[in-house]
Every structure is written in structure tokens, then in C-alpha cells.
Amino acid sequence: NAGVTQTPKFQVLKTGQSMTLQCAQDMNHEYMSWYRQDPGMGLRLIHYSVGAGITDQGEVPNGYNVSRSTTEDFPLRLLSAAPSQTSVYFCASSYTAGYTDTQYFGPGTRLTVL
Amino acid sequence: DAKTTQPPSMDCAEGRAANLPCNHSTISGNEYVYWYRQIHSQGPQYIIHGLKNNETNEMASLIITEDRKSSTLILPHATLRDTAVYYCIVNTGNTGKLIFGQGTTLQVKP
Secondary structure, three states, X not given: OOOEEEEOOEEEEOOOOOXXXXXXXXXXXXXXXXXXXXXXXXXXXXXXXXXXXXXXXXXXXXXXXXXXXXXXXXXXXXXXXXXXXXXXXXXXXXXXOOOOOOOEEOOOEEEEEO | OOOOEOOOEEEEEOOOOEEEEEEOOOOOOOOEEEEEEEXXXXXXXXXXXXXXXXXXXXXXXXXXXXXXXXXXXXXXXXXXXXXXXXXXXXXXXXXXXXXXXXOEEEEEEO
């Protein structure tokens, strides 16, 4: 299994540009989520999905959109990039959102918005 | 949401046991304690989790107090590769949301 994969690894955008961060998992996990990590900080939840066709907002959803058309993929869209969205983005997945289901993280996408 | 408190940093000599404490005094009955670590801004790596009994796996041991208000992660023989930020997290099991604090930066020294 490849686990959780993320593309691209690095990205530089100009303010106002849009882009999609890709996340895929091959573990047949129902639950997927996106976090962002700012320098020196812990991770904060952006959006999550408990299954295909179902998404919900996390702690810091503004400026981001998600959709979940398949079990494997959970893309994160930046509609109009802002410098405040400069961060490292991590995708995670687990079988469910339950107490005992371990979440596995991808390697991250490092995004810089100029 | 249950929150955790960890010391910001700790040092440990290579080959010695590293004991990382965590307070989670507001934890609820069904919530599990999870430990992750993050090396050089890579994706967080799962270490271990537990409810109320002590747990051990190939990476570490987890000791949870009887009242479940605190826990300790033990790396039995720390190596230089264990230098990382360690996060103690309570899994609320509701939305799957993991609440990350700032963690403990463990520096293993030769």
C-alpha cells in the first residue's frame, strides 16, 4: 500500500490564484481530513469527510472547498489564494472517525502564497 | 473538546528512556489518548494509543493514570532518530477531529 499520498509537494502561488491540492489513499478508508500547520504551531482541521459524498467543516474552513466523489480521493481547493494561506497542508485518513481508528497522515504540501 | 497540556521541550541522553508527560484532565469516558510525532515537518507519525490500560508496541509504551487525567509516553531506548515533536492528543471519536497542541520537542543528545 502507498498509504496517503499528496501532490504537489511544493507550490508557490500569487495572491488571487486558485489551485487544488490532491490527496489520495489506497487503504479503503472512509474518513479523510485536511489539516494546515503554520510555523511553530500544531495542526488545525480545515475540512473532513466521513465517506464519499459527505463533507463538513473543521476549525478553519474559510477560503477552502472540498468534495468527495470517491472513497480514495479528497481534494482541497483554494478558491482565491491569500498570503495567510501560506502553510503546510496535511491530509489524513482512517477507517472511520471512531475513537479507536488511527489516522494516518500524508507527507504534506508546502504552499507559499506571494 | 478535551485539551492536552505538554511541556514545550525535553532533553534525553541517547540510549536512555525518554518519558514524555501529558495532562488531559477534561478527558471523557470513551475518549482515547493518542500519541503522534513529527520529524522535521514531515507528516505526523502514529506511535500508540490507549483508553485506560497501559499499552506497549514496538515503538513505545503508554502509561495512563487510573483517573485518566494524565499519561506518559515512554521511549525505552531513545536514539538520535527519535528527536521530534511529540503530540499527545485526545480522540473525541465524534467527528474524528484531532486537537493538536504545540507538543513537546524532544531532543535526544549523544
